[in-house]
Amino acid sequence: DVKVTQSSRYLVKRTGEKVFLECVQDMDHENMFWYRQDPGLGLRLIYFSYDVKMKEKGDIPEGYSVSREKKERFSLILESASTNQTSMYLCASSLTPPRVRSGNTIYFGEGSWLTVV
Amino acid sequence: AQTVTQSQPEMSVQEAETVTLSCTYDTSENNYYLFWYKQPPSRQMILVIRQEAYKQQNATENRFSVNFQKAAKSFSLKISDSQLGDTAMYFCAFIIIQGAQKLVFGQGTRLTINP
Numbered sequence: 001d002v003k004v005t006q007s008s009r010y011l012v013k014r015t016g017e018k019v020f021l022e023c024v025q026d027m028d029h030e031n032m033f034w035y036r037q038d039p040g041l042g043l044r045l046i047y048f049s050y051d052v053k054m055k056e057k058g059d060i061p062e063g064y065s066v067s068r069e070k071k072e073r074f075s076l077i078l079e080s081a082s083t084n085q086t087s088m089y090l091c092a093s094s095l096t097p098p099r100v101r102s103g104n105t106i107y108f109g110e111g112s113w114l115t116v117v
Numbered sequence: 118a119q120t121v122t123q124s125q126p127e128m129s130v131q132e133a134e135t136v137t138l139s140c141t142y143d144t145s146e147n148n149y150y151l152f153w154y155k156q157p158p159s160r161q162m163i164l165v166i167r168q169e170a171y172k173q174q175n176a177t178e179n180r181f182s183v184n185f186q187k188a189a190k191s192f193s194l195k196i197s198d199s200q201l202g203d204t205a206m207y208f209c210a211f212i213i214i215q216g217a218q219k220l221v222f223g224q225g226t227r228l229t230i231n232p
Contacts, residue, residue: 048218105212
């Protein structure tokens with residue numbers, strides 16, 4: 001069964017801490033995405049990556065960075081966490097070009113709930 | 118810029134009624150996929166229906182169907198014979214097939230089916 005795994009479901013961090021959110025997929029997908037989801041704002045794209053060591057800014061990259069050292073792993077980094085980064089973070093992946101495989105085009109993780117206090 | 122707009126933040130209907138969720142999008146690309154996703158309280162994203170932009174025929178999946186108007190960049194979802202289990206957040210999204218393959222979502226519509 002294909003999977004996108006987000007290593008931490010629930011995290012509580014202090015203001016100013018460095019936070020790592022990890023996402024791993026086992027489908028050999030080239031594209032990987034990080035979103036944050038907030039009420040009334042939907043899913044907003046933070047960063048995406050279309051290959052190892054390649055990254056593109058999304059719509060709200062400020063305060064975040066990413067790392068893609070291996071194809072299967074895409075990490076979201078909060079260099080100095082702030083309370084306005086309290087949110088649910090969702091990872092997704094797809095093939096390049098996007099196409100249907102095993103009934104799906106896009107695969108999602110289960111989300112990571114981050115609270116910054 | 119590539120954007121998706123869902124103009125209905127919340128909708129509520131009675132069980133067995135038909136409901137239509139609106140979605141408009143903006144892109145200059147010609148080849149893309151459009152999606153409707155359902156997100157229950159568990160927050161797991163569940164694919165409801167998918168439409169390839171090159172296909173003129175509207176996609177259908179059992180009680181779910183779309184009205185895809187490519188020229189108008191409109192992609193609405195119709196749910197027939199609505200059921201209590203359809204209560205969820207619904208997101209419209211698209212991904213470009215060539216170039217920068219950015220996956221873009223709308224703001225979501227919270228749909229409640231009342232008994």
